Amino acid sequence: MSRTHAVTLIPGDGIGPEVTDAARRCLEATGVRFEWEEQIAGQAAIERFGTPLPAETLASIRRTRVALKGPITTPIGTGFRSVNVALRKELDLFACVRPCRSYAGVRSPFQRVDLVIVRENTEDLYAGIEFAAGSAEAKKIIETIAPLTKQPLRPESAISIKPISAAGSERIVRYAFEYALAHGRKKVTAVHKANIMKCTDGLFMETSRRVAKAYEGRVAFEDRLVDATCMQLVLRPHEFDVLVLPNLYGDIISDLCAGLVGGLGVAPGANIGDAIAMFEAVHGSAPKYRGMNKANPTAMILSGVLMLEHVGEADAAQRLGTAVRTVLAEGTAVTYDLKPTREDPTAVGTSAMADAIIAAVQAQPMSARASR
Ligand code: NAD
Numbered sequence: 132m133s134r135t136h137a138v139t140l141i142p143g144d145g146i147g148p149e150v151t152d153a154a155r156r157c158l159e160a161t162g163v164r165f166e167w168e169e170q171i172a173g174q175a176a177i178e179r180f181g182t183p184l185p186a187e188t189l190a191s192i193r194r195t196r197v198a199l200k201g202p203i204t205t206p207i208g209t210g211f212r213s214v215n216v217a218l219r220k221e222l223d224l225f226a227c228v229r230p231c232r233s234y235a236g237v238r239s240p241f242q243r244v245d246l247v248i249v250r251e252n253t254e255d256l257y258a259g260i261e262f263a264a265g266s267a268e269a270k271k272i273i274e275t276i277a278p279l280t281k282q283p284l285r286p287e288s289a290i291s292i293k294p295i296s297a298a299g300s301e302r303i304v305r306y307a308f309e310y311a312l313a314h315g316r317k318k319v320t321a322v323h324k325a326n327i328m329k330c331t332d333g334l335f336m337e338t339s340r341r342v343a344k345a346y347e348g349r350v351a352f353e354d355r356l357v358d359a360t361c362m363q364l365v366l367r368p369h370e371f372d373v374l375v376l377p378n379l380y381g382d383i384i385s386d387l388c389a390g391l392v393g394g395l396g397v398a399p400g401a402n403i404g405d406a407i408a409m410f411e412a413v414h415g416s417a418p419k420y421r422g423m424n425k426a427n428p429t430a431m432i433l434s435g436v437l438m439l440e441h442v443g444e445a446d447a448a449q450r451l452g453t454a455v456r457t458v459l460a461e462g463t464a465v466t467y468d469l470k471p472t473r474e475d476p477t478a479v480g481t482s483a484m485a486d487a488i489i490a491a492v493q494a495q496p497m498s499a500r501a502s503r
Contacts, residue, residue: 135164136442139191139198144173145416146426146481147201153428153485154199154435157454160489161447163439168195172214173203173416183214189221198409199438201431202416212259215411219252220259224402224409225299226306227252228437229385235460237393237469244392246371249310250381251303252402255331257378260292295331295377300338306403307375308342311350318372319343321354322380335377361387389413396427396468397459399434401441410438424480427466429455432488454491458484 140155142148158165170188177183183203192198205213218224227250233242262269269290277283307319321339323332336354343352355363357380364371364384368391376384389398395414402409412430420426432455439448458464464487467478479487 133163133444133447135166136197136444137166137168137195138438139188139195140167140169141172141188141198141200141203142169142175143201143416144175144204145202145418145421147173147203147416149422149424149481150412150426150428150431151199151201153481154431156485157428157432157451157488157492158199158435158439160492161439161444161451163444163447172200172218184217184221189218192218192222192407192409196407197438197442198407199435200409200411202412202414204416204418216257216259218409219402222402222404222407222409223253224404224407225251225253225302226403227381227385227400228310228403229388229398229400229413230437231385231388231392231398233392234397234456236462236465237397237459238471239391239393240365241368241391244368244388246368246388247310247314247316247373248381248385248388249303249307249373249375250385251299251376251378253378254294254296254299255378256291256293257382258292258294260294262290264289293328293331295335297334297338300335300377301342304339304342304375307373308346308350311373312346316350316373318351318353319346320360320371320374321352322357322360322374322376322384323354324357324380326356332377339375357384360384364388364391385413394468395430396466397429397433399430399432399437401434401437403441408438408441410434410441424482425467426481427468428481428485429459429469432485450492450495451488453495454488457491458487463487 140151142151168191170191172184172188176185203214229248232245233239262272264287272290273284273286311319323336325332325336339354364387389395398413400411400413412434414430417426436448436452464479464484466484467473470478
């Protein structure tokens with residue numbers, strides 16, 4: 132009998148509560164025991180505590196060291212900064228790992244895609260160092276850098292700072308290589324725009340090349356420009372294996388790769404630090420489907436599979452992963468987005484798709500479930 136795993140569960144906003152409930156039920160169906168610490172963040176937390184990220188939620192994750200998190204809405208342009216970004220920074224979850232693979236039954240432009248995005252999570256333009264146009268801070272920065280650069284900035288410019296460090300780059304690239312070794316992957320591709328951003332992306336590229344030397348003969352390495360990578364990904368995705376990227380490119384390419392394998396509904400993710408890990412789908416809170424029992428729970432359930440692997444429940448991860456693949460391949464008890472047309476009357480809701488996955492877990496032969 133395996134031990135009980137304490138996990139912080141954050142339902143999140145929009146479709147979050149529905150898809151996290153589906154994931155929790157599927158995880159429990161594997162027979163692994165969990166002690167869930169349910170905590171709030173995002174809109175629900177603002178309503179109750181006046182802050183989108185309460186101290187108690189952070190304290191719970193620091194205690195359990197593992198979190199399963201639903202998507203959280205971020206107001207665009209104004210309002211509070213992204214809770215997702217804040218959580219990753221606050222807990223130093225420096226590596227965002229997003230496996231993208233094709234599934235039988237999921238319509239997509241390509242078959243047999245199997246690649247992994249490793250995105251740096253703490254630096255780059257996502258570091259949250261921003262100054263509004265016309266603010267005293269922005270003006271001061273513009274005045275300070277004016278004598279240092281030969282290209283004067285417009286005085287009313289808004290400023291976002293892009294910090295990239297050798298230490299941050301080395302940590303993520305090393306993680307990508309170690310991930311490749313641990314998962315039998317053959318190649319790491321570092322993605323950058325070092326021809327234009329010579330200092331920041333140049334440092335990321337140089338660091339990648341240096342780290343790669345330590346893995347020579349074990350994992351192949353190449354580095355590519357981000358624009359060329361976008362084109363090659365949509366022409367020849369099978370040429371890629373593990374991609375390691377700075378924060379912003381990682382965010383954008385993750386969605387591109389989710390598109391390659393059939394969309395956000397089937398794209399799981401993990402945010403990993405030295406001591407803490409947080410698992411969440413790549414997709415957002417899809418507010419228009421909130422409370423409708425319509426959203427596809429697959430990405431959240433597959434994030435749960437990554438969590439099972441992380442806590443050492445490889446057998447349960449295997450069984451739940453197989454059950455998800457079975458339901459997807461059958462294509463019967465699946466949500467609207469996995470049907471041939473969006474109006475297909477045979478589409479089922481979020482909870483019914485989770486029920487089908489649970490039934491598929493329970494239908495597995497006893498030998499496959501023996502290690503409960
Ligand atoms: P989104 O991922 O919520 O939605 C993009 C499209 O995909 C929409 O058409 C949506 O309906 C659809 N979609 C997403 N998930 C789906 C699912 N499980 N099943 C079926 N359809 C699904 O992205 P968005 O609209 O850009 O963002 C909405 C909100 O989510 C924003 O506030 C954004 O900041 C936030 N967001 C949060 C996270 C996170 O918590 N990690 C990630 C991305 C976006």
